[in-house]
Each structure stands twice: as structure tokens, then as C-alpha cells.
Amino acid sequence: MLSGPNVILVLKIAVAAVTPILIAALIAIALGKRRLHGRLNIVFFVLTLGAVLGLEVMIRFVDPNLFDYFTDDDRRMMAWHLSFSIPSAILLPLMLISGLTHRRRLHILLGSLFLVCWAGTFVTGIFFLPNGPR
Numbered sequence: 001m002l003s004g005p006n007v008i009l010v011l012k013i014a015v016a017a018v019t020p021i022l023i024a025a026l027i028a029i030a031l032g033k034r035r036l037h038g039r040l041n042i043v044f045f046v047l048t049l050g051a052v053l054g055l056e057v058m059i060r061f062v063d064p065n066l067f068d069y070f071t072d073d074d075r076r077m078m079a080w081h082l083s084f085s086i087p088s089a090i091l092l093p094l095m096l097i098s099g100l101t102h103r104r105r106l107h108i109l110l111g112s113l114f115l116v117c118w119a120g121t122f123v124t125g126i127f128f129l130p131n132g133p134r
Helices: 004-030 034-062 072-100 104-128
Strands: none
Touching: 004 034, 004 104, 034 072, 072 104
């Protein structure tokens, strides 16, 4: 059933599911396995982009009132979450392009910024967004 709480739950599951792929990509590069690192990053990118675009379709076209049940506190938590997730979404394709074009320094810089933003996205998304209507 399409409801705000269900969409939030699916997004929490998506964030929790792709994070191990990101961690695996970091382990791969630490072990010097650049090709594996790149492939894992592409998988992470595709899955994350799919979740972001799916959410946008839901809230823009399917049901713009999906999150009307949010309290003022929920809206504040969503604002905190978006302060991390929007920069993550902007950095993600830039980081992917810099990696695919072998711009190592830029890729490492963007990757470092992305990791900070993703950590914030993970923490605020998993632990602070509401699990259901209040």
C-alpha cells in the first residue's frame, strides 16, 4: 500500500542495503582492487539513483501529499536529512565521472566529501526519520 510511512520504510531499507556495497568498494580500493572498486561504485550509483528518482516520482507525480502526516519535529528531521542527502545526490555523479575518467585527486576529494554526506544521510535517514504516523 502506498503511504508515507511505507515509502520512508522502503527508503530506509534501500539506504541500509546499498551502504554495504559502498563499504565493499572502500575495502576493494584499500586492497588495491581498482576494477572491483569501480564496478561496485557503479552498482552503488545505479541503485542509489534509482531510489532517489523513485522517491521523486512518488512525491512529485504519484502523491504530492505523501508526507502530509509529518509533524513539525518530523519536518525538522527531514530538513536535517536533506541537508546531507541532497549534497550526496549532487556529489554522486561527479564522483562517478571523476573515477571513470581517472581523475584520481578529484575523485578522492569528491569521495571524501561524499563519505561525510553519506554518513549523515545514513544516520539521519535510518535513525531520525519517522517510522510511522504519530
